[in-house]
Amino acid sequence: MKILVTVKEVAAVDDEFEIDGLEIDDRYVTADLNEWDEYAVEEAVQIKEDHDDVEVVTVTVGPSETDETIRQALAKGADRAIRVWDDALDDAGLLDPETKAQVLAAVAAEEEPDLVLTGVQSADDGFGATGVTLADKLDMEWGAVVNDLDFDPEAGVASVHRELEGGVEELTDIETPAVLTIQTGINDPRYASLRGIRQAQSKELTEYALADIGLDASGIESPLEQTSLYEPETEGEATVFEGSAEETATELAELLAEKGVTS
Amino acid sequence: MSVLAIAEHRRGELRPVSLEQLAAGRDLADQLGGELHTAVIGGDVEAFGADLNREGVDAVHTVDIGEEFNHDVYTQVVTQLATELDPTVLLMPNSVNGLDYAPAVANRLDRPLVTDVVDIDAEDGLTATRELYGSKAETTIDVHAEQAAVTIRPAEWPTIETDGDAAIEAFDATLDESAVRSTVKGFEEVGGGDIDITDADVLVSVGRGIEEEENLDIIHDLAEALDATVSGSRPLIDNGWLEKDRQVGQSGKVVTPDVYIAIGISGAVQHVAGMKGSDTIVAINTDPNAPIFDIADYGIQDDLFEVVPALTEQFQ
Numbered sequence: 001m002k003i004l005v006t007v008k009e010v011a012a013v014d015d016e017f018e019i020d021g022l023e024i025d026d027r028y029v030t031a032d033l034n035e036w037d038e039y040a041v042e043e044a045v046q047i048k049e050d051h052d053d054v055e056v057v058t059v060t061v062g063p064s065e066t067d068e069t070i071r072q073a074l075a076k077g078a079d080r081a082i083r084v085w086d087d088a089l090d091d092a093g094l095l096d097p098e099t100k101a102q103v104l105a106a107v108a109a110e111e112e113p114d115l116v117l118t119g120v121q122s123a124d125d126g127f128g129a130t131g132v133t134l135a136d137k138l139d140m141e142w143g144a145v146v147n148d149l150d151f152d153p154e155a156g157v158a159s160v161h162r163e164l165e166g167g168v169e170e171l172t173d174i175e176t177p178a179v180l181t182i183q184t185g186i187n188d189p190r191y192a193s194l195r196g197i198r199q200a201q202s203k204e205l206t207e208y209a210l211a212d213i214g215l216d217a218s219g220i221e222s223p224l225e226q227t228s229l230y231e232p233e234t235e236g237e238a239t240v241f242e243g244s245a246e247e248t249a250t251e252l253a254e255l256l257a258e259k260g261v262t263s
Numbered sequence: 264m265s266v267l268a269i270a271e272h273r274r275g276e277l278r279p280v281s282l283e284q285l286a287a288g289r290d291l292a293d294q295l296g297g298e299l300h301t302a303v304i305g306g307d308v309e310a311f312g313a314d315l316n317r318e319g320v321d322a323v324h325t326v327d328i329g330e331e332f333n334h335d336v337y338t339q340v341v342t343q344l345a346t347e348l349d350p351t352v353l354l355m356p357n358s359v360n361g362l363d364y365a366p367a368v369a370n371r372l373d374r375p376l377v378t379d380v381v382d383i384d385a386e387d388g389l390t391a392t393r394e395l396y397g398s399k400a401e402t403t404i405d406v407h408a409e410q411a412a413v414t415i416r417p418a419e420w421p422t423i424e425t426d427g428d429a430a431i432e433a434f435d436a437t438l439d440e441s442a443v444r445s446t447v448k449g450f451e452e453v454g455g456g457d458i459d460i461t462d463a464d465v466l467v468s469v470g471r472g473i474e475e476e477e478n479l480d481i482i483h484d485l486a487e488a489l490d491a492t493v494s495g496s497r498p499l500i501d502n503g504w505l506e507k508d509r510q511v512g513q514s515g516k517v518v519t520p521d522v523y524i525a526i527g528i529s530g531a532v533q534h535v536a537g538m539k540g541s542d543t544i545v546a547i548n549t550d551p552n553a554p555i556f557d558i559a560d561y562g563i564q565d566d567l568f569e570v571v572p573a574l575t576e577q578f579q
């Protein structure tokens with residue numbers, strides 16, 4: 001059995017930052033494995049530990065600079081990694097969910113996974129749509145925002161909880177192969193052990209260009225064009241207390257007392 | 264040049280985003296010089312249809328298939344509706360269920376999809392506004408296509424309250440049962456602990472800024488000094504540091520205390536959805552750009568590890 005997990009490096013922005021054109025200046029950005037993907041990787045690795053003969057493969061659409069982040073997933077127990085990048089993707093600008101799904105679908109078509117896990121969304125662009133788009137391209141069944149998974153490979157059914165709004169979960173049976181988008185909290189992602197980190201260095205990380213997976217670079221064109229990037233205007237008119245921690249705490253305590261908060 | 268908005272309902276009730284879409288949709292339809300259509304699929308479509316007949320809506324399409332949401336059904340039906348009505352903009356909610364069918368519909372219709380938009384404009388081609396990096400930055404996106412699919416963020420548009428005089432029409436969709444490969448078995452309420460954070464007058468709410476479980480002591484100390492209840496943002500619940508029924512937010516509880524003190528919480532949209540109705544909001548956060556300060560009434564831009572113990576001391 002094979003589980004394909006889509007993983008992505010995301011950008012985290014410092015508290016104070018500057019915008020340079022359509023991007024946040026590199027100096028204020030740190031790279032990390034997408035939080036939601038971490039839970040997806042953990043879920044796959046747990047299924048691998050519970051069943052015999054499961055291979056966990058990660059797939060990433062991203063440049064070579066993301067290799068280090070991908071190795072975090074390998075260090076946590078994925079068996080091998082695939083990364084697809086191409087000048088055409090670099091030139092496409094804003095990669096919309098459809099374009100990403102197209103690339104991921106081409107990889108999935110070769111790997112023929114029994115299950116595909118993705119994060120619900122990525123922490124930086126937050127489209128939240130790549131997983132379901134991918135499922136539809138693969139003509140697979142899917143489930144979005146899954147926070148509990150009971151996978152029965154023999155029956156070909158994934159029994160999931162989908163986390164709806166307001167503390168309500170939907171219980172759904174999904175025919176596999178399927179794509180599930182994984183919500184945080186579904187498990188307790190492990191830290192990579194030192195041994196895991198060492199082993200990750202020697203695990204296979206395959207790099208593909210579009211042509212390698214049968215895609216035509218000229219067909220890559222994002223219909224979405226980012227035209228501006230700015231700091232949102234603050235609508236709020238918060239009164240900000242100034243001074244040392246003692247001073248601000250005193251002011252806040254006075255305010256709270258005024259509001260009738262007492263011990 | 265029309266707009267089609269797909270309503271959402273759960274357990275017998277239209278969700279507010281269904282009516283917010285009508286406000287967004289009417290604006291777009293005006294800019295496009297066209298009609299606003301809305302559609303509801305499943306459940307008591309007659310009652311839902313009547314309820315969706317609000318000012319500015321030209322037509323309501325009711326599709327009497329199924330009771331609750333099933334993404335296989337919605338994907339098929341919305342694809343058929345959009346093929347038949349051929350709207351310039353297809354609006355869907357950026358809800359958990361919206362994200363469970365909108366991408367598939369957009370893929371089948373071969374339309375670009377822009378999700379979680381907070382503003383949208385059709386004056387000169389379609390331009391959507393979105394947030395990036397957890398609301399730290401905002402971006403505008405031009406959509407280079409004649410027709411698009413868009414999911415709108417809940418609670419960004421007003422709901423239209425006035426009744427309308429739309430044509431209400433039943434839409435006959437054909438369902439390919441063999442393509443329905445998921446079965447909704449039911450629902451489950453989360454929580455059931457012995458504490459109800461929605462009852463609290465004062466909430467001391469803690470976020471990932473607390474860093475370690477051990478550090479929660481200072482939060483509990485503060486809550487005790489203030490005679491307040493402790494709640495938290497999602498990462499704390501995910502980590503198992505607080506019980507599930509103490510989660511504030513979209514997937515947690517909606518709270519409206521007199522005072523909400525957000526400590527080390529950035530103010531992600533899904534968190535804010537659960538606490539923006541609080542009377543007085545206080546934020547303690549080292550990051551002056553944290554979106555929580557947008558909705559806070561009072562703020563301290565400083566280290567919680569210094570401010571919180573100092574505050575506790577004031578009350579002892």
Ligand SMILES: Cc1cc2nc3c(=O)[nH]c(=O)nc-3n(C[C@H](O)[C@H](O)[C@H](O)COP(=O)(O)OP(=O)(O)OC[C@H]3O[C@@H](n4cnc5c(N)ncnc54)[C@H](O)[C@@H]3O)c2cc1C
Pocket residue numbers: 015120121145359397469470471472473495496497498510511512513514515516526527528529530531532533534537547548549550553565566567568
């Ligand atoms: C479908 C869906 C549903 C969700 N539902 C919910 C929900 O119901 N509730 C919810 O909360 N989230 C929910 N989320 C998650 C949400 O998107 C955020 O990830 C989450 O709210 C972030 O929590 P946080 O603010 O505690 O953490 P972060 O965003 O990591 O923020 C931590 C903050 O602490 C500050 N900080 C760090 N150190 C200090 C210090 N020493 N002193 C002071 N401040 C400090 C930082 O500046 C930062 O602003 C949901 C997400 C999805 C996709």
